[in-house]
Amino acid sequence: MDFSLATEERQIRDTVRSFVEKEVMPLEPEVLRNEREDRPALDADVLRDLRAKARKSGFWGINTPEEYGGAALGPIMSAIIAMELGRTFVPFSFGGSADNILYAGTEEQKRRYLLPTIEGERRSCFAITEPGAGSDARNIRTRAVRDGAEWIVNGEKTFITGGNEADFVMVFAVAEPYGVTCFLVDRDMGWRSEPIPTMGQWGPASLVFEDVRVPEENILGEPGRGFELAMEWIGQGRYMIPARAIGSAERMLKMAVDYATIRKSMGRAIAEYQAIQWMIADSQVEIEAAKWLTLYAAWRVREGLDARHASSIAKLNGAVMANQVVDRVLQIHGGMGYTKELPIERWYRELRLLRIFEGTDEIQRRTIARNLIKGHARLGLIGE
Structure with a gap:
């Protein structure tokens, strides 16, 4: 190996x-x-x-x-x-x-949406979450009603990343009689966005659709197959979330090590105290564990294997790890870590989001446990 x-x-x-x-x-x-x-x-x-x-x-x-x-x-x-x-x-x-599900579009949709997005000429957003349908995506309330060659979309989406900047949205709505369907909707078709203030730099939006008319040819994929597209979009990036967190945690741990060697307390560098050493050691162990869980999930994707279970494990572990490490790093820096003079407090706020978006910790635990209980995943296997 x-x-x-x-x-x-x-x-x-x-x-x-x-x-x-x-x-x-x-x-x-x-x-x-x-x-x-x-x-x-x-x-x-x-x-x-x-x-x-x-x-x-x-x-x-x-x-x-x-x-x-x-x-x-x-x-x-x-x-x-x-x-x-x-x-x-x-x-x-x-x-x-570009958003991976745009590759499922027709040649005309690729010309209008995919290629300009790749070139950076257009900006998209993915809209499935609603005020009453977060992790429970099957509880979507946004509706699309056919009217001749068009569909009329009504509903609200919330906590949409990039929603304030996007000029088109991949929005998921229940289109009777088919079920959940994905529509490509340009901003100038009539939807509007409203910023949602957060504790971090992440600036999501609420998207409002009021009698927005969407042409039939703007359905992405097949009517009623939207949930499958949504899961493909969500699944493709789940292991990438802990990947970025690993880099953040490694840099912060290096900051903690450097600070601990120069900061003195009672005549000694705080790096000499066991309490500090344990925080440094625990952080290193957790970072390495998250790194290999993440790379294993990525490996499964590369090999064409089902990576959903491994990605849930990596996402859960990485999100928890990042929050534990940044908390220790802030503690090692003491009052300075709490100030805005150092970037630690910013990371503290930013990394907290990892345990919420793209599937909360609780949803990941539910998924992992359910996979084991129902036999979708088995213990004791390596590379299978």
């Missing part, structure tokens, strides 16, 4: 790490300043310049198929790159990809 990376894979990892350190991390003071002044994390021009540099570096569209001009690096390298990007809290990713 070989856990090493190929030479090319190491080169990609090192190049990404260098890009993050030289181009992205220097923007952190600006992001913190903008947050204090209640402004967007990055100025549009700064973000545009950063994206141009990313494209020039050759890492634009890491998950996009080569036939669409992407790098198609695969699940494992995508997870590793996410770990590197997680080392900074600057909201940036090597874009150029």
Whole structure:
């Protein structure tokens, strides 16, 4: 069993790490300043310049198929790159990809939605969560009623990532008599977004649909097959959530180690105290465990195996790990960690979200337990 990376894979990892350190991390003071002044994390021009540099570096569209001009690096390298990007809290990713379910569209839908999204010319959002249907996606109340060659959509979606910036939405509604169906709906068709303030930088939106008319040809996939598309969208990125958290936790642990060696208490560096050493050791163990659970889930995806169970384990473990590590790192830094002079308090707020979105801790535990009880997953297997 070989856990090493190929030479090319190491080169990609090192190049990404260098890009993050030289181009992205220097923007952190600006992001913190903008947050204090209640402004967007990055100025549009700064973000545009950063994206141009990313494209020039050759890492634009890491998950996009080569036939669409992407790098198609695969699940494992995508997870590793996410770990590197997680080392900074600057909201940036090597874009150029598109929501994976858009590949299920017709050729005309790909021309109008997929290709412009890959190029960064259009921005999408995924809307399934409702005020009364969060993790219980089957309880969707948004309705679509046929009216000739159009569908009239009414309902509300909430906590939609990117909903304030998107110019089109993949919205899931119950379309009688078919059932849950996915519609591609341009903003200029009439839906509106309302920002939802949160404790972190994540700025979701509430989307309101009031008699929004959508052409028949804007159905993505087949009528009544929307739930399958939704699960495909949710499942494809679940193992990527702990991947980015691993990078954040590693950087914060390095900050804690460095601080513990210079901060003195009662004449000794606090790194000499067992209480601090145990917090450092526990954090290292938990980070490594999360790393390999995440890479295992990515490996299953790469091999074409069912990765849902492994991804739930990785997501649950990674989310809990990140919150435990940031809490210890803040504790090691004491009062300084609680101030806005250091980025630890920001990570404290940002990482708390991991235990809620893309399936709460409780939903992951329910899924894992149900899989074992019903025999969908078995104990004692390796690489199967």
